[in-house]
Amino acid sequence: KNQVEQSPQSLIILEGKNCTLQCNYTVSPFSNLRWYKQDTGRGPVSLTIMTFSENTKSNGRYTATLDADTKQSSLHITASQLSDSASYICVVSSQTGANNLFFGTGTRLTVIP
Amino acid sequence: NAGVTQTPKFHILKTGQSMTLQCAQDMNHGYMSWYRQDPGMGLRLIYYSAAAGTTDKEVPNGYNVSRLNTEDFPLRLVSAAPSQTSVYLCASFNRIGPYEQYFGPGTRLTVT
Numbered sequence: 404k405n406q407v408e409q410s411p412q413s414l415i416i417l418e419g420k421n422c423t424l425q426c427n428y429t430v431s432p433f434s435n436l437r438w439y440k441q442d443t444g445r446g447p448v449s450l451t452i453m454t455f456s457e458n459t460k461s462n463g464r465y466t467a468t469l470d471a472d473t474k475q476s477s478l479h480i481t482a483s484q485l486s487d488s489a490s491y492i493c494v495v496s497s498q499t500g501a502n503n504l505f506f507g508t509g510t511r512l513t514v515i516p
Numbered sequence: 517n518a519g520v521t522q523t524p525k526f527h528i529l530k531t532g533q534s535m536t537l538q539c540a541q542d543m544n545h546g547y548m549s550w551y552r553q554d555p556g557m558g559l560r561l562i563y564y565s566a567a568a569g570t571t572d573k574e575v576p577n578g579y580n581v582s583r584l585n586t587e588d589f590p591l592r593l594v595s596a597a598p599s600q601t602s603v604y605l606c607a608s609f610n611r612i613g614p615y616e617q618y619f620g621p622g623t624r625l626t627v628t
Contacts, residue, residue, distance in 0.1 A: 407558065437616070446520070446605055446619030447559075492558070496615070504617075506558030 405430040407495050409507035416514055420483055424510045426476040426493035434496040434503075438467050438478050441490045441509070450478070450491075483514045517542050522606050522620035529596040529627045537591045537623050539606030545618075546611045548589040550581065552602040553622070559605065565589060566611075596627045 407428045416422050428436070435454045439447035451460045451467040453476070459468045464481045480487055493507040523538045541548065549564040565571045565583040575581070578600060580592040589608075593600055606620040 435615075439619075444621070446607075446621050447617075448619070449616050452616055504561070506560075508556060508558045 405495075405497060405505050407493055407505045407507040409491075409493050409510050411510060412508070413511040414513070416483055416512070418483060418485055418514050418516050422480050422483060422512065424478045424480075424491050424493075424512070426478070426507055428474050428476070428493070428495045428505070428507075430474075430495040430497050430505050432497055433471060433474075434498050436467075436469055436476050437494040437496070438465070438476075439492040439494060441492060443489070447492055480512075483512075485514050485516065488512060488514045519543065520606055520608055520618050520620035522604075522623050524623060525621065526624045527626070529593070529625065531597060531627060533596050535593055535596070537593070537604055537606075537625070539589045539591065539620055540587050541589075541606075541608040541618070542587065543608060543610070543618065544586060545608035546586070548583065548606065548608045549617070550589070550591045551605045551607065553605055554602050562604075563591065593625075598627045601625060601627045 410425045437452045438450045440450050441447040450462050450465050453460050453469045455471050466479045469476045490509040490511050492509045495505045497503045520541045546567045550562040551559040553559050563581045568583050568586045571581050604623045607617045609615050609617045
């Protein structure tokens with residue numbers, strides 16, 4: 404069964420600290436893995452997209468890693484800011500097309516001053 | 517570019533009423549999709565269209581959709597039920613890789 408699991412469900416960190424969010428998947432065959440940031444009341448916004456051959460990709464203070472062998476990905480946030488407070492969603496695609504995306508339930512991150 | 521726009525932002529319906537959620541994109545994307553987002557659950561695909569004039573053949577009960585042109589992809593609730601209370605997200609993406617999806621801001625719909 405194709406599934407995407409994220410952990411933790413929620414996380415509270417102090418401003419300026421680093422954190423790592425996890426994503427494990429069983430989707431097969433694998434095409435790509437995406438991390439999205441969703442602010443409250445807004446639609447998800449793409450942070451990174453990684454294909455099978457990529458094991459790390461950065462977008463500013465966000466760094467995503469991918470281990471296709473163990474089917475695990477992580478999103479590392481460096482020097483967190485209050486604006487990082489959001490839900491982070493991991494999405495795995497099994498092939499091209501709109502009906503082959505599998506969504507995790509997200510990690511709710513709260514950054515406090 | 518405005519990207520993907522959705523209207524209305526919020527709406528309350530009574531059971532049995534119908535309404536249309538609007539979605540438009542100005543990026544000339546072929547694919548457009550509708551998702552619903554419920555607490556504690558990942559986004560769930562409702563409909564997708566690969567191009568103007570096409571829609572997914574499997575149509576969930578209670579919904580209707582049309583794709584008359586590239587830009588617009590309205591979702592119609594035929595006879596609303598409380599189970600359709602959700603946040604509805606519209607998305608679009610290009611057929612050329614990396615198939616990054618662009619989401620609209622969502623419509624929060626409550627059916628009483």
